[in-house]
Each structure stands twice: as structure tokens, then as C-alpha cells.
Amino acid sequence: MEIEALIRPDLAALEPYTPIVPFEALSARLGLPVERIIKLDANENPYGPAPGVREALARYPFYAIYPDPDQTELRAAISGYIGQPTERIICGNGSDEIIDLLMRLFVAPGEAVVEAPPTFGMYSFNTGVVGGRLVQVPRDEAFGVDVEAIAAAVEASRAKLIFLPSPNNPDGSLLPRAAVERLLELPAVLVVDEAYAEFSGQSVADLVGQAPNLVVLRTFSKWAGLAGLRIGYGLVPEPIIRHLWKIKPPYNINMAAHVAALASLAAVDELLANVRRIIAERERVFAALAAMPQVRVYPSAANFLLVRLRNGDGRAVKQALEQRGILIRHYNKPGLQDCIRISIGTPTHNDALLEALSDLLQN
Template sequence: MSLPARLIRPVIADLEPYTPILPLDVLAARLGLPVERLVKLDANENPYGPAPRARAALANEPFYHIYPDPGHTRLRAALSAYTGQPVERILCGAGADELIDLILRLCIDPGDTVIDCPPTFGMYSFDTGVCGGQVATVPRRADFSLDLEGIERVASARKAKILFLTTPNNPTGNLLSPAELEQLLRLPLLVVVDEAYIEFAGVGQGFGAWVGRHENLAVLRTFSKWAGLAGLRVGYGLLPEWLAEQLWKIKQPYNVSVAAQEAAIASLEDRAHLLANVARIVAERERLLPLLAALPFLQPLPSAANFILCRVVERPARELKLALERQGVLVRYYSTPLLRDYIRISAGTPEQSTALLQALHTLI
């Protein structure tokens, strides 16, 4: 047996790597186009970027040479004021992605079951595989609503430990209803609700206020989308205290950088500016919907997030994605069976929408 074969865990050796979105400079080099020619609508990033106070905080921070606060003390206090949850229920991470990974590493032994409801965010199943867990898939219905009865059957038959849900769901854009969540919280498992896009949904604090009333509910959030801090990697969890206490044991001590903590605190202080940008993005999403629907080969779905999922008809969705890419317009295509006929388009600036529509009209 070779050394790699002896050392590497079999579940990792057999694992398909996660395919992330590439940054602008790498994409520009690959396409042979200048960066300024690219219209990046493939990763649901905030086109307006960080708040002015966040930019100032990053420029003026004097302590980049000092390790960051491992307890995220000031950031958690600011998040407590923002969410209404006590600091004991708040844990920060290098994006919500780190918190997904931490929860799975805390709870999942090899062979344990995690319920996934595709199409949805791919990190839930990916991180489950890294832990050696088993993913029990309960596909969404034709309209992308949850199959509640299917989830309940699998939870019982497989003695599942965790159920991941996203609201608004990525990439379909639909919301989880309070009645659905109430029903699923009766199951004997941990329900993790990922609210990465909740600020675009017009539902206030989402399900964050429910944490503490249900010992099996965890809510994850991020500063990547609404606050324009995707490149700094900072998110947080609103968690039952028993879960937060255990996660503190296993998180890396300095997991959220000085820059990320300062920018996140400043973002919370500059909410009025950021929420005005959120409103601009939502308005652009709503303006774009009928314009996309007017094209003969696109059938866009309503969305409560900062993106629109479109069914592609009359041609392969992948070919449409590549045709747009050749014109410098980047959208997301998924090769998975449930989504191979769809593309996802991020809501950007009016100027980005104009470039997108011009490119689409050349393909009629």
C-alpha cells in the first residue's frame, strides 16, 4: 500500500472537491478579458461593497500585527444589540461556512445521518462527507417547496442528527414558512436554518428571535451578502446555549481576523447605509424579473434573495452560460440533475443589468 493510500482517510480520497466561484482576476485571465469588462453576477456578492464606516475602520485599524480577540467580545456585543439575543447564544466564524463545518464536526460521527433538501447550498452535503457522515437526500418538490412528509420519514427511519434548511433558499430564492419550521422543530434532531440572504427578504429578523425558545434550533447569518464583506469572511450563529458552549471548545482560537471583526462592527454601526443598498438590490431584482421573463428562452422564478433562478428553455442552460461568459457576463450554472436546466443570476447594479440584458438579447 502506498504512503498516501495508508494515510488519507478513505472518505476523503473518494470525495469530490467542492467547486467554488473564482475571483475576478483569475476569471479575467482565463477568459482573456480585462477585469473591467467583466459583469460578475455569479456569486451573489454585493455590488456596492462595504459601508463607508467599514472602509474607514479597515483603513484606520492600528493593530493588524496583534492577534485578534478570540472571544469576539465587541462584535458579539454589537450583534447582541442587533439581534436581541444574549451574547451567550452568539458565536462568530470565518463566514457562516466555518460554523456549518464546526456544527458537523461537533455532532457527526462516521455513519451518522444529515438530511439535505436539494437543490440547496452545496456545503451542507460536502462538509457532511468530510466528516464521514451519510447524507440523506430529500429533494424539494417540483415548485422547490420542502417535502415535509419526506423529511419526517427520513428523520425517523435514519435517526438523523441534523437537518439543514436555507431561507431564502439558495439557489431557488423561496422562503421557509413559520408553519413549516414549527412542524420540523418537533423532530428529534438539530435544525440548522441558514439565513445568509435574510436581509433581502423583507421579513425583519427572520427566525433569529426563535432561538432560545427551541433547544434544537440554530440560525446562521453572514456579513458577506448584505454588508458587502464576502472577501473578509465573517459570519455568526444564533445558537442554543448548550450548542454554543460546545462549539467554543473546538473553534480555532483566532478564527475571525482583526480586519473582519472591525469591519463587521462598523457595518452594524452603518446599517442605514447598508440597508439602503439592500433596498436598491431588491428593487433591481424586481425590475429585472419581467425583463428576463420577456425573453423567449428564460423562465425566471420569484425570489426573496439577491438573485433570480431562471429555467432555460429551447437550448441547453450550460451553452447559454458559456455564451454569456464569452461576452464577459458571468452567471451561475449547476450541472446537478435538479438544476441542469437552470442558471442563477445575481441582482446587481442597474448598469450590470443593462449589460446582462444586452448580452442576452444578442442570443435570441
Template sequence: MNIATLIRPDLAALEPYTPIVPFEALSERLGLPAEQIIKLDANENPYGPSPRALHAIAEYPHYAIYPDPDQLPLRRALASYTGQPVERILCGNGSDEIIDLLMRLFLAPGDVVVESPPTFGMYSFNTGVVGGRIVQVPRNDDWSVDVEQLAEAVERERAKLVFLPSPNNPDGGVLPRAAIERLLELPAVIVIDEAYAEFSGESVADLVGHAPNLIVLRTFSKWAGLAGLRIGYGLIPEPIIEHLWKIKPPYNINMAAVAAGVASLADLPHLMDNVDKIVAERERLFTALQTIDGFHPYPSRANFILIRLRDGRARELKLALEQRGILVRHYSKPGLSDCIRISVGMPAQNDRVLSELQTLNGQY
């Protein structure tokens, strides 16, 4: 019996998603102690979680008991944070799970999702997993979305879902509120992924519920330093969220994540101070990168900076930095092959990166 013949042909042919290598694996691969590695390739928070979150994880007494399937402690805390009612909030094992649930809810095989690349890779990946069809409307040269071209594609393809991050990954640009309001006129569900919203200070979360086809996704991975616990959530109109509750796994948020999420939301002054530090470092890093010959950094409203390099040196520079214990992101995607993306670190980390970039720049 050939088991391979039982596998869905479309999934057998699917290109796997390429995740970031874990910290421990990087340490082993590079032959460097973990404390010597500067990891700026995954937009993680260099300041880490709130001390209250770590304490809450350590002190939670009931890990032998299944978690609350209704996620009520975390959803109530999020209602206060977002200004949205509990009834419009659904938590997931990272916002990736909410993306997956939305795909499974709306897409039959062949149904269309529209995105605007370059952008977050999970939208096209998950579309393929459920047998949907991705339609891409490329961004303009300045990374802005061509809203009218996108609207035309939605109408032409009868798309069911549109996924747009704001700020966008990998460039950090924000989608104007007026553009989102224009897209909400379309006969499709518009999903705005606000994973980096705390760094931009801009959000359309207040429109959820007023627009029946708007969903906003958020995460604790970036601003709250909890990427390792996988806590995402969606702000979702009631006519949609009631069906998502039917298909989500019953115990999808573990109690360590709930405890850490609630404690983080109770420690906003500390965490938002860290956000302010990252934003200040982002601006300092951007200004310094502009002075390096052959580097073109793009303005960002997130916690990372995309840089275009001349002469196709991006991959070589990424590998050279890696040998020095500095991890940055390089892309092989069209339009990005001569780019690297650097997550904003703490001041000393950023100083080291700038020093190494200056040194290496003279070698290429």
C-alpha cells in the same frame, strides 16, 4: 512508502467542492480588464462594503497582535442587531466554518444529516468530510420543501442534523415559519441558514433560545458586501454553543473582519439602502426576464434569480455570456442542468445582461 495508503479512503474518494473562480483569475482567463467584467455568479453585493467598514480596516492599529478569541466587540454589536444575547452568538470564518463546527460537534462516522436539494452544496460536502451520511429529500417542482417527507426521513434515519436555507440557494424561496415550527418538533437539530435573510425580510432568529434545537446561521457576505473577509455567525442555544466554543480555533476571526463587521453594523442606514436597491432591481429584473421567449424565471426573495431555459441551452448561454464578460452560474446538478442563476447587479449591469440575453436568445 505509499503516502496515499495513509489517507482516509473516504476522503480520497471525496468529490471536491467547486468554488467560484476569483475575479483576478477571471480577468486573466477572459483576457478582459477587470472593470469590463460583470460578475453575477456568486451572489456578491455589487455595491460593496460600507465606507465606514473600509475606514475601520485602514485605521485599526494592532494588526501585529492576535485577535480577541472571544470575539466580544463583534458579538456585542451583533447582539444589538439580532436581539439575541451575546451568550448565544458565535462568529466564524464565514458561516461555512460554523457549518463545519456543527458537523464536528454532532456527527460520528455514519451519522446522518438531512437536506432538501437542490440547495447549498456545503452541507453535503462537509458531511462527507467528517464521515457522516447525507440523506436527501428532494424539493417539490415549485422548489418548496416537502416538510412531512423530510420529517419522516429524520425519524426513519435517526438524523442528528437538518440543514435548510431560507431563502434557499439556488431558487430564492423562503421556508414558511409554520414549516420550521413543525420541524422543531423533531428529535434533531434544525439549522436554518439565513444567509440571504436581509433581502427577504423574514427570519426565525427570534425563536432561538425558545426552541432548544434551533440554530440560525447568518453572514456579512451578502447584505454587507464583505464576502472577501469571511464573516459569518450563528445564533445558537446555550447548551450547544458552550461545546462549540471548546472546539473552534482560538483566533478564527481576524481583526480586519472584526473592525469591518462592527463598522458595518454601525452604518445600517447606508447598507440597508443598498439592500433596498438590490430588492428593487431584483423585481425589475424578474419582470424583464419574463418577457424573454423561452425563459422561465422563478420568484426570488434573495439577491439572485434562477431561470429555467428551454431546449437545454443553459450551458451554452452561460459560456456565450462569459465570452462577453458577463459571469452567471450554471449547474450540472440533477434538475438544474437547464437553469442559470443570475445575481442581481446594479441597474446598468442588469440592463447590459438583459440586452445580451435578448441578443443571444435569438441565436439559439
């Protein structure tokens, strides 16, 4: 029997998601100890979790017991942080899981999902997994979205979901509030992915509940340094969230993530001080890159910078930096081949990156 013939043909043909190389494997490949690697490739937080997180994780006594499927305590704590009622909050195994749940809830095979590339890869990935049809409305040269083109695409394709991050990954540009308000007039659900909102100081979370079709996604991965523990959440109006609860895996939030998120919310001031450090570094690195004639750097409201190499390919620069123990991201996608994305690290990390990059570009 040909087992592969039993697999859904659309999934058998799906492009695999490009996995990241685990830290330990990379350390072995480069012959460098983990402490010597400067990891600026995945928009993680260089300061890590709040100190209270490690203590809370060590102290928690009930790891043998399943977590609360209703996430009651966690949702109450998030409500205090974000200013939305618990009834509009649902937590996921990273905000990635909320993207997946929204796709499953709304998109039947063949139905359309709209995104504006270049953008975060999970929207196209999850559209593929549910057999949806991806409708792409490209951004302009400065990565701005064409709101009326999106509106036209939604009408023409009868799309059910629109995914737009603010700030956008990979460039860090913001979605103007007026654009959100215009897109909410459409007969589709608008998902504003605010994974990096703490770095931008701008949010439309306050609009959730006022419009029936706005969902906002947030995460603890970036500002709170919990990317490895997987905890994010959606702010979702009641008529939608009722159905999301029905399809959510009951124990999707593991107890370690739950404990760590609560401890982070008890240390918001410390964590936001780290966010301010990262923002200050982003502006310093931006200025240093802007002074390099060989590159163009784009303004960013997130914890990373997109850099276009005026005459060079991103892959070569990525590989040369990797040899020096510095990891950054490069792109194979159309329009981005000559681009690299640099996550903001500590001042020491950023100095090492700037020095290595300037050295490479001059030689």
C-alpha cells in the same frame, strides 16, 4: 511507501469542491480588465462594503496582535443588530465555518444529515468531510420542501442535523415559519441558514432560545458586502453553543473581518439602503425575464434569480455570456442542467445582462 494509502479512505474518495476562478485569472483569460467584468455568479453585493469599512480598516493600529478568541465586542454589536443575547452568538470565518463546526460537533462517521436539494453545496460537502451520511429529501417542482417527508427521513435515518436555507440557494424560495415550527418537534437540530435574510425581510431568529434545537445562521457576506473578508455568525441555544466554543479554533475571526463587521454595524442604514436597491432591481429583472418567452424565472426573496431555459443548456448560455464579460452560474446537477442563476447587480450590470441574454436567446 504509498502515502495516499495513509489518507482516510472516505476523504481520498471525496469529490473535490468546484473552486471559483479568481477574478484576476478570469480577466486574463477573457482579455478584459477587471472593471469590465460583470460578476453575477456568486451572490455577492455589487455595492461592496460601507465606505466606513475602508476607513476603519486603514485606521486600525493593532494588526500585529492576535484577535479576541471570545469575540466579545463583535458579539455585543451583533446582539444590538439581531436582538438576541450575546450568550447565543458565535462568529465564524464566514457562516461556512459555523456549518463545519456544527457537523463536527454532532455528526460521527456514518451518522445522518438531512438536506433538501437542490440547495447550497456546503451541507453535502461538510457531511462528506466528517464521514457523515447525507440523506436527501428532494424539493418539489417549485422548490418547496416536503415537510412530512423530511420528518419521516429524520425519524428513519435518526439524523442529528437538518440543514434548510431560507431563502434557499439556488432558487430564492422561503421556508414557511409553520414548517420550521413543525420540524422543531423532531428529535434533531434544525439549522435554518438565513444568509440572505436581509433581502427577504423574513427570519426565525426570534425563535432561537425558545426551542432547544433551533440554530440560525447569518452572514455579513451578502447584505454588508464583506464576502471577501469572511465573517458570519450562528444564533445558537446555550446547551449547544457551550460545546461549539470548545471546538472553535481560538483565532478564527481575523482582525480585518472584526474591524469591518463593527464598521458595517455602525452603517446599517446605508447598507440596508443598498439592500433595498438590490431588491428593487431583483423585481425589475424578474419582470424583464418573465416577459421573455424562452425562459421561466422563479420568484426569489434573495439577491439572485434562478432561470430555467426552455430549450437550451445552461452551460452554453453561461459560456456565451462569459465571452461578453458577464459571469453567471450554471448547474451540472440533476434537474438543473437547463438552469442558470443570476445574482442581482447594479442597474447597469443588470441591463447589460438582460440585453446579452435576450440577444443570445433570440439567435
